[in-house]
Amino acid sequence: MSDRLNATPNDLRAFWMPFTANRQFKKEPRLFVSAKDMYYTTHDGRQVLDGTAGLWCVNAGHCRPKITEAIRQQAGELDYAPAFQLGHPKAFELANRLVDIAPEGMDHVLYTNSGSESVETALKVALAYHRVKGNGSRFRLIGRERGYHGVNFGGISVGGIVTNRKMFGTLLTGVDHMPHTHIPGKNAFTRGEPEHGGDIATELERIVTLHDASTIAAVIVEPIAGSTGVLIPPKGYLQKLRDICTKHGILLIFDEVITGFGRLGAPFAAQYYDVKPDIITTAKGLTNGVIPMGAVFVTSEIHDAFMQGPEHMIEFFHGYTYSGNPIASAAALATLDTYKEEGLLTRAAELSDYWADALHSLKDCPNVIDIRNTGLIGAIELDPIAGEPTKRAFTAFLKAYEKGLLIRTTGDIIALSPPLIIEKHHIDELFGKLREILQNNI
Ligand SMILES: Cc1ncc(COP(=O)(O)O)c(CNc2cccc(C(=O)O)c2)c1O
Numbered sequence: 001m002s003d004r005l006n007a008t009p010n011d012l013r014a015f016w017m018p019f020t021a022n023r024q025f026k027k028e029p030r031l032f033v034s035a036k037d038m039y040y041t042t043h044d045g046r047q048v049l050d051g052t053a054g055l056w057c058v059n060a061g062h063c064r065p066k067i068t069e070a071i072r073q074q075a076g077e078l079d080y081a082p083a084f085q086l087g088h089p090k091a092f093e094l095a096n097r098l099v100d101i102a103p104e105g106m107d108h109v110l111y112t113n114s115g116s117e118s119v120e121t122a123l124k125v126a127l128a129y130h131r132v133k134g135n136g137s138r139f140r141l142i143g144r145e146r147g148y149h150g151v152n153f154g155g156i157s158v159g160g161i162v163t164n165r166k167m168f169g170t171l172l173t174g175v176d177h178m179p180h181t182h183i184p185g186k187n188a189f190t191r192g193e194p195e196h197g198g199d200i201a202t203e204l205e206r207i208v209t210l211h212d213a214s215t216i217a218a219v220i221v222e223p224i225a226g227s228t229g230v231l232i233p234p235k236g237y238l239q240k241l242r243d244i245c246t247k248h249g250i251l252l253i254f255d256e257v258i259t260g261f262g263r264l265g266a267p268f269a270a271q272y273y274d275v276k277p278d279i280i281t282t283a284k285g286l287t288n289g290v291i292p293m294g295a296v297f298v299t300s301e302i303h304d305a306f307m308q309g310p311e312h313m314i315e316f317f318h319g320y321t322y323s324g325n326p327i328a329s330a331a332a333l334a335t336l337d338t339y340k341e342e343g344l345l346t347r348a349a350e351l352s353d354y355w356a357d358a359l360h361s362l363k364d365c366p367n368v369i370d371i372r373n374t375g376l377i378g379a380i381e382l383d384p385i386a387g388e389p390t391k392r393a394f395t396a397f398l399k400a401y402e403k404g405l406l407i408r409t410t411g412d413i414i415a416l417s418p419p420l421i422i423e424k425h426h427i428d429e430l431f432g433k434l435r436e437i438l439q440n441n442i
Pocket residue numbers: 055056114115116117119148149150151222226227228255256257258283284408410
């Protein structure tokens with residue numbers, strides 16, 4: 001006899017939740033039942049200010065009419081179309097719109113269904129690119145300590161967050177990692193890019209010397225390392241990586257799943273920092289978080305390298321059932337329209353100083369050991385409770401939820417990334433609530 005659950009609507013047992021303390025959650029469920037603009041509504045009728053744009057993805061705010069209507073209309077017109085050897089107009093229209101806002105030279109787009117799939121796609125494009133160019137010896141992929149590139153095998157292999165890796169034994173071979181850029185105690189409470197530490201990029205030269213450039217396909221970094229707790233690149237660091245990759249013929253991949261679509265005050269971090277990668281991975285803000293979709297931007301140099309051989313032959317054996325899905329494409333087009341009409345791809349630049357002032361005003365709160373920010377991203381690093389790492393931040397998360405504020409925590413770091421439609425009074429509310437929590441010496 002199957003031990004299937006006799007589930008009732010309030011029975012939470014069957015769903016094994018991702019990246020969640022399932023037992024704690026299911027004892028004290030935290031359920032959102034609706035949302036609008038900057039606020040969620042909980043199952044018990046409370047308003048919760050969204051300090052994290054959901055999971056760094058609802059950049060335009062919740063339930064925006066243009067996006068909702070576009071999905072509704074598309075679902076009744078063309079629900080699904082294959083993208084293998086067939087297509088539908090919106091996938092091509094969207095690719096053109098994306099290329100228009102991308103850094104110059106990023107002329108082609110591959111679609112995926114998530115950030116993790118965007119990362120896998122980027123890594124495979126990089127490996128295949130060198131092969132079609134006759135450099136199949138370039139099999140290595142270089143990530144970075146504390147990097148987060150999703151949860152598939154490629155992303156976990158190049159990623160550098162130990163808790164995400166340690167359960168999975170040997171992952172991809174041929175992977176190495178650069179050191180992360182955070183120097184504890186140095187640069188503390190810096191606004192924007194840290195002054196010191198940019199020269200750590202030269203560690204990539206050491207890795208190239210160790211393996212020889214002829215074995216290295218690509219380097220992948222988040223311009224700002226988000227999931228690990230918001231590590232802002234030191235001045236000159238990203239350009240130094242670019243220079244080293246160019247010198248050795250190594251492709252540079254910017255993983256912009258978090259920094260893409262206006263988070264920093266420019267469409268992409270590549271424009272914000274004025275550093276040109278060869279590939280950019282995106283997801284999240286592409287559809288305002290409403291429909292799963294990712295996009296990988298590549299240069300014409302990469303794309304055109306595959307366009308060889310008999311024209312009846314498939315050039316790149318890769319893709320997904322839902323690549324460029326009609327409803328996801330419609331949601332993304334409406335999202336880009338919303339971003340454009342409301343200036344959301346650059347609005348973070350207008351608010352970044354007010355945001356930074358409010359964020360850094362918490363410097364005097366107990367147990368605050370660092371504060372970091374750029375654009376509309378913020379991080380408050382807390383001193384861990386001896387012997388109970390992560391507990392102080394998780395307590396802050398629970399108290400914030402009780403007070404009607406949604407924050408993210410990673411380790412003992414509070415991470416903040418509100419919708420880009422945030423107003424100054426929301427910023428005041430957000431940090432007023434956080435101050436109340438932190439000054440009670442949690
Ligand atoms: C840089 C980067 N790359 C890839 C992914 C994976 O995307 P998907 O989840 O769509 O497969 C991410 C996702 N980043 C992410 C996702 C969920 C939570 C948090 C957090 O830091 O709280 C961060 C990311 O931040």
